[in-house]
Amino acid sequence: MKRTKVKRSSSFLELMAQPTVKGSQLILYFSTCVSHVLRSSRGRDKILGVVQHLSDLYKNCMIDYLAENRIREWPIILRNAKIINESMKNGRKIFRLLRWIEELGSIGKNTKGPYDAIIILKLVRHIAGAIYYILDNLVWVAQIGVISKVITNANWKWESTKDAASFVRYILLLIINLFSVRKRRAKETELIEELESDPGRIINYDNHGYKKMLSLVKIRTKRRYQALDIMKNFLRIFMLMKSLKLPFTQNVSGVFYSICGITSSALAIFKLLTLKTQIRIEGKQTIKRTDFQ
Template identity: 40%
Template sequence: MKRSSTLQDIPKFINTAVSPAGLFVSITSNSISHVMRTTKGKEKLLALAQYSSELYKLTMFDYLKANKIQEWPIKVKNFHEIEKSMKNGRKLMRVLMFFDELNVIEKIWTTNRTLDFVKILRILAHFASTVYYILDNLVWLADIGIISKFISTANIRWKDTKDISCIARCILQFTIDFITAIRTNKHIKAATDILQENSTKVIHEKDEKYQKLVENLIDCRRELRFKKIDIIVTILRFLMLAKALNFPWTKGMSHIFVAICGVCSNSLSIFNILIAEPVVRIEAKQAPESKDKKLNLIS
């Protein structure tokens, strides 16, 4: 005989069924809200939709060509329209993004006035991004017939200058990430060596030296993971840019591969935005066998 549910069973039902679903909905909504909070996050979502639609369209082109189908199916037409819409949406998103780059340059300059090689490269990279976004707006306005495609005073094509600034940005960003990854890896190795020498030592809350060392090790490992992702994203973007500029060594590169690079790079960028907040913290808890507080790593 089937047992009927009572009011006393409601909390149990909520804990077993509704709670996991509610947790999933909460995490998903918070993640989307976190990405949508910035212009960069919105632009990356549109870029992911654009390259995903382009990838589907290009793969279907091969199928249509192999089967000698002349007319596009309705799904291919829909994805083609989605691709165009997302591309235009990205143009609108990037209209004022050069202000964000100028703001970053100001923060880099005012945070620490001491200049080093990496800091100079960061300023140059964000300056190149500023030039890129400004010229991208001018090229877009020229394409829709509002202004001329040429700078009258210097007789330089805006698009060529935009492409040069984009290449400079990629090269500078790759150099920054590579140098930062090497430096971070050295810090990790130094901290690990010190901790291995004291591997049997119990780290208490009062041991400020080892506490800071553990915190620094966790931060460095996390930063190194981010830098590895940034390096991969920069390489993928450079491959896409090289194909767009028709570099000689990209003749054998298919458009499907470029679309895959776009999907992967924007997916990784969104992933970086999602986990930008600290996911590791150090918390002091009361140990049951001792009155001293010990450090517990919580991830």
């Protein structure tokens, strides 16, 4: 019996690691991937985030070195790293301009339909997100001097409130992802048990087992992407704890927070680069269920 060929779209790392790829093809593929990231404002934001946290990492390492060797004067390269860090930080705010409108749209979507724990958490999370983006836009507009006469004296309050709203947003997002992963894991186990309980071990192109198999692949893909989101959320929460000056956070080295920022931005770029698993069935032959366990 001839088996169906099941093809999965190759991931970014798989294509980059092919030993037979020519140099010109590798450069072309890398350029295509970078272009894919740059198409979206979030992709540009994350690339600037990597540059920002890299410069911040260098700055913190150099400051520790100067303090250890009792050197007071900053070298020019350290001053440049600080300038790059501040420039990237301010530049990223441009990509967050009016993002609160997107959050308001998400609030409208979550107000429809039946309510459960996850929907309520999402609703509160989008409200916190809208508050964060509004305050972030106000702080940026105040920093460039447009409305400085109005909120300059209270700028630190806007900044701390913005960080608090972002902290609540990431905490809620972490809880939502944990609930979703648990729910998808239970659904995945249920589908596997249903496929194993069937008396036949063959999946036809047009039978019910085929649809279950596709559902299993989709659930696994979404669950693995959510694992990346959970890791990113943890890192962002650590960084916001320092910004809010929570207890014990000031004793942690700034190098650790810089590494958290680099890792968080790199994971976001990696998620944009990787291709979600897609299943394409050639022909109407049959396949064994054991191939997907």
